[in-house]
Amino acid sequence: MGRIVIDPVTRIEGHLKIEAMVEGGVVKEARSTGTLFRGFEIILQGRDPRDAQRITQRICGVCPTSHSTAAALNLDSAFGIADKIPENGRLLRNLILGAAHIADHILHFYHLAALDYVDVAALAKYRGKDPALKSVRDFIARGESAPFVSRGRSDFRLSRKASETLAAHYLKAFEMRRKGQEAAAIFGGKLPHNVGIVPGGVTAVPTVDKIASFLWRLNELREFIDNVYLPDVFEVARAYPDYFEIGAGCKRTLSYGVYELETAEADLVKRKRLFLNGIVFEDLKREPLDISRISEEVKSSWYAEECKGKPAAGKTIPAPHKKDGYSWIKSPRSDGRVCEVGPLARVLATYAGGDPRMRELVDGALKEAGVSAKALFSTLGRHLARALGAKFIADSMPAWLLELKPGEPAYIDSKVPEESEGMGLVEAARGALGHWIRIKDGKIALYQCVVPTTWNASPRDDRGQPGPLEQALTGVRLKDESSPVEIERIVRSFDPCIACAVHLLSPKGMEIGRVEIC
């Protein structure tokens, strides 16, 4: 059996290594390993709880806004003000997070994933008049083609004209994602690492000029999503229809729900949200979310057995010599079941929950792509769900802008309690994100984050069930083992964020991580 190692996997957030055991051109087994550890939970201990929403954003510069939201919700509940957030605060949090998510989805499709499908080198023969594409052609002609072109890539199927169009959109998308970040900064102060979202609401006070400035960036983004992003996803889907079958994974998705539609309900699981929470199965039936069922397993992780359990009491004691260990990522499961998280999960939860606008959106897209809803459990399905999710958020935002009350506060003050506990649940761009805190003597006694990529890149659990990404890679047929584009396409469709997922790493463990199974 051959071993394929891709290290580093580029165009993701963070440091990831993929190992695949291949026999007869088919992946028999796959393992993912994160290769960076910073130890945020340790750094947070003993600090002022209010600093958590500044510090946890630095877990990930691609999705900091999601971490600040999870931390703020976590602290809202710990400070006893979860049901007291002013309406302006609720709306501004939605708007900041929404603009950041849209920018993130555009970045993911065009700048992280598209180079797996679009051959930018085709622009060397460009004869058109688009000044941006002409400058790329001249750039390639000078012989310094990095970073767009790499050696040894294959299986590019788009026509030259389609490649040219997609390449032009790759450049345009830079501008669009920048405008998304600008919109978020209008109420968030700056991006990445916004300063606006805090426990108690948002520090900004909305004014009419800011609302208008946000609205017109949003309008441009909506136009781009409708007329460029979604059509491009369909263009890729037409050229690579087999990817509606490749990379299905565990076919069970989990969403926490996101974007608050009310503030009166303090319980985040019961709170009305735009995207619904819940677990969705292959038959598209939805089971409501039950946080008490979620626990982390560590059989294949280099942690002591006592680290198994609920995230609210999460422990992190390394055990690098553990016999069955092969990863520094734990295995979160819901009632022992493997679940995929991400845009697909929240789109499916909302679809299966019967939201009429989501049903129309998804059914229309499935018709255009000529596939059934079950095909969404796939590499292309994740890309399509991400684009549809972006549209769903973007189309919801103008109403929130108009609901804002200019000049009125978006923040309520509070005191840090001596003793308390909290939980914050939200959806990051790449999936379900949970923060848990325990406060003692007015300081952080325990802070735990269970991030989307911990779910998606998790190793085998106590029952030996591989994680979603590992399952998605297993059984995949490689056309060319020397250029395993299938593996890369599947991995990137999850939009992994490894900086978030790796909580702890210890010296000797790395050696165990490299054991070959031949």
Added chain:
Amino acid sequence: MGKKVTEYPVIWLQGAGCTGCSVSVLNSVSPTIKNVLVDEVIPGKHVSLVFHPTVMAGTGEPAIEILQDKQKTRRGEYLLVVEGAVPAAEGGIYAFVGEEDGKPVTLLSRVLSLGSNALAVIALGTCASFGGIPAGAPNPTGCRGVKAIFEEHNISTPVVNIPGCPSHPDWFVGTVASILLGGLPKPEELDEFRRPKLFFGSLIHENCPRRAYYDEKKFAKKLGEPGCLYDVGCKGPVTYADCPLRLWNGGVNWCIGNNSPCIGCCEPGFPDVVSPFYARMGENLPQARGK
């Protein structure tokens, strides 16, 4: 067309960081990131980003080959950008970048080898400059800034620190443009922490539009209020950066403009010395800027 364009290769390594400085550079307005990647940033001079983990097309071994290749063929000619701190504890085992001969290579070893053969190093962001958040107490992975690592290993390659959490895109693009135009910064152009004075030459407090409130002792008592943010934790009086003049994200806003205190993210003492972020700073803070 047809005129000679000089290529300046840039290798961008990511260490113990969050990719936020890369995302921030993508937010550059004039020039846009497309201009930076494709066009001549200065007429006749093009920045060739040969290795960048987040944007490059190549992956795995072919990507690592670029690193090895450039280190040999463009020795002393390429700029090394380091984003993220360098975890130095236990021989650097907390961060790896790719494999060589089937063995993972530590970021520490890549920074040392690529760093010693570089024309200069830009330490981008507070992590690469001074250690930053991952070096926050108890610094579980022994994170250090690039200059500190170089001093320990007697590497004399010039280092320019461009801190910020994240760094402002203008600070990065401006520093690169000034190197293309006039060569490496002269010693008098950098402050004691090797930051370009052009961007880090004055305190936030000196240029703050709320300075008049401070002088008249009109202090906000909670977040979201008008007035000087000193009592709610502002570290502008000890933080050197031009944020109040330059603003962020295309000029739409900045931290204090959003009623939120400066958290001192450009200083060597970030995060430990300048936190708690929402507590009024101690009287001794100005002396505590260094670690």
